[in-house]
């Protein structure tokens with residue numbers, strides 16, 4: 001039996017509640033299959049598009065005098081509830097279909113960050129939808145947001161993305177896992193908080209969920225970290241005529257490709273960094289990056305990029 005943390009990418013979860021529910025249903029079947037095969041599974045997920053959508057909607061309502069303003073940590077908490085709800089329901093339905101009994105629970109997870117993290121001065125995390133260059137320039141001029149080009153897919157707003165330092169609800173998460181429950185934790189990278197003399201306090205940022213998932217996987221001493229996104233493999237020369245998929249690479253090989261700039265900042269680079277932080281110095285651990293629909297094949301060793309410790 002392996003202890004596996006599976007991280008679902010926000011961009012791979014579709015653009016609407018309908019799309020998300022459909023995608024999550026398919027993934028739920030693979031995840032329950034993994035449990036059925038005897039593995040212990042813990043789930044985390046991203047929220048880049050979703051937290052951006054929620055924030056946009058809340059800002060629009062606030063600008064029109066309909067609601068109070070909702071800061072990013074509150075929007076992050078809403079995204080944990082929204083995505084956790086779809087995951088929880090799909091997993092419960094799938095377990096029921098197979099006559100399997102298991103509690104499924106989403107934990108609202110806060111993750112502490114360092115208030116002096118330089119990321120607060122340098123926004124890098126893409127959130128929300130994709131815009132053309134012209135649209136991005138117009139919104140940036142109107143609202144003062146920062147936009148960057150995101151891995152050849154268009155322009156997106158970026159927000160600060162500090163490193164996750166401490167999972168506040170870790171003890172509860174471990175208790176639930178040890179109880180045999182199927183736990184969804186660290187959604188959207190966790191709600192970013194700082195630890196102050198007056199207690200915990202939310203901060204406007206979005207933590208990278210690959211980094212948080214790696215921290216969670218390390219904290220619970222998982223055997224595998226599986227990052228599910230929109231591509232079957234990690235590539236070198238990505239999107240170029242000579243792109244080449246990577247199937248099985250060592251920590252040193254991953255570092256070489258990283259230094260040569262093969263992995264885009266804000267998308268593939270944090271995934272590779274997260275995988276390295278999980279496997280480096282742990283020859284018994286393995287990290288896999290593949291597509292949301294490719295989980296079964298990846299577990300059978302037929303698909304995906306494996307980074308071994």
Ligand SMILES: Nc1ncnc2c1ncn2[C@@H]1O[C@H](COP(=O)(O)OP(=O)(O)O)[C@@H](O)[C@H]1O
Nearest residue numbers: 009010011012151229230234235238264267268
């Ligand atoms: N070298 C690379 N190999 C594969 N994909 C890459 C690479 N560099 C950038 N990407 C992009 O990274 C994306 C995954 O990052 P992202 O969309 O942020 O993930 P998430 O699914 O976690 O939201 C892929 O869909 C692809 O467009």
Ligand SMILES: NC(=O)OP(=O)(O)O
Nearest residue numbers: 010046047048188209
């Ligand atoms: N929070 C986060 O990393 O989201 P994505 O997976 O959508 O980038």
